[in-house]
Amino acid sequence: AIVANIDRRYPSSFARSSVYDVTDPLYGGIGDDNFDNASAIATAITAVRGAVDSVRGGTIFFPPGSYLVNSTINLDDTIGIRLLGLGGITSGVFPQTVIHYAGTTTAISARSTSSFALEHMYIYAPNLGANASIIDLSWSNTGGDAALAHISYNYLSTNFVSTAVILLDRANSNIIEYNNLVGGGTATILGISTNGHYSNANHLIGNHFVGVKNAIQDAGQAWSVEKNTFEGTGTAFVKVYNVVMSDGTYINF
Numbered sequence: 001a002i003v004a005n006i007d008r009r010y011p012s013s014f015a016r017s018s019v020y021d022v023t024d025p026l027y028g029g030i031g032d033d034n035f036d037n038a039s040a041i042a043t044a045i046t047a048v049r050g051a052v053d054s055v056r057g058g059t060i061f062f063p064p065g066s067y068l069v070n071s072t073i074n075l076d077d078t079i080g081i082r083l084l085g086l087g088g089i090t091s092g093v094f095p096q097t098v099i100h101y102a103g104t105t106t107a108i109s110a111r112s113t114s115s116f117a118l119e120h121m122y123i124y125a126p127n128l129g130a131n132a133s134i135i136d137l138s139w140s141n142t143g144g145d146a147a148l149a150h151i152s153y154n155y156l157s158t159n160f161v162s163t164a165v166i167l168l169d170r171a172n173s174n175i176i177e178y179n180n181l182v183g184g185g186t187a188t189i190l191g192i193s194t195n196g197h198y199s200n201a202n203h204l205i206g207n208h209f210v211g212v213k214n215a216i217q218d219a220g221q222a223w224s225v226e227k228n229t230f231e232g233t234g235t236a237f238v239k240v241y242n243v244v245m246s247d248g249t250y251i252n253f
Helices: 038-049
Strands: 002-005 008-011 019-021 032-036 058-061 065-069 081-084 097-101 117-119 122-125 133-136 150-152 155-158 164-167 175-177 180-182 203-205 208-210 216-220 224-226 229-231 240-244
Touching: 019 038, 038 058, 038 065, 038 081, 133 155, 155 164, 164 180
Parallel strands: 019 058, 032 065, 058 081, 065 097, 081 117, 097 122, 117 150, 122 155, 133 164, 150 175, 155 180, 175 203, 180 208, 203 224, 208 229, 216 240
Antiparallel strands: 002 008
């Protein structure tokens, strides 16, 4: 059944729990690794933002499949939007939910978001350019700092040309845990990317860095980095660079 919500419609079975299935005909997503899902995802985001109780956000659900996306998924300045799949922590088991990002710009722009979440996804972004990241959690120039994000149980992979897998410039109190992370030209996880900015109280827990060059760089103050593992391949090496300690000193290794 379809119920009305102002001038937008969504499936009543999901509406009660604020879950929006990107493959519902109302949005039009197709997980065949051929159809460009950028418009379908944008339509689902618009539905979440246009809901009567939009302050509480909602979950955009990606059923099993490979979703080709050719342009940036824009979540800037949103509150409480969660992107949820059905698997993606390891490449050893074929992931159930894949976002194949074929663009050269940032894959997911979550600048100045509050309580953004990304869970159980395999995101493959082989073509990112030099100023791009898989996830950009920085400042949007119009909103506040990106804060309270939760990125967990994903496999995130890009090249060594991109800026980073995850960018945390002017981002505070975010949790990144139990992900497999591959690639990043400047760093896999990059904190401060612009002089005079900051990146504080972010938490990296139990992530596995695979074949990376600079694993964590320019972290800012009061970061928690614990239980992470590092796997070098080829000429890549593990490096933690310019992590600021509570007394203002830096650590590098």
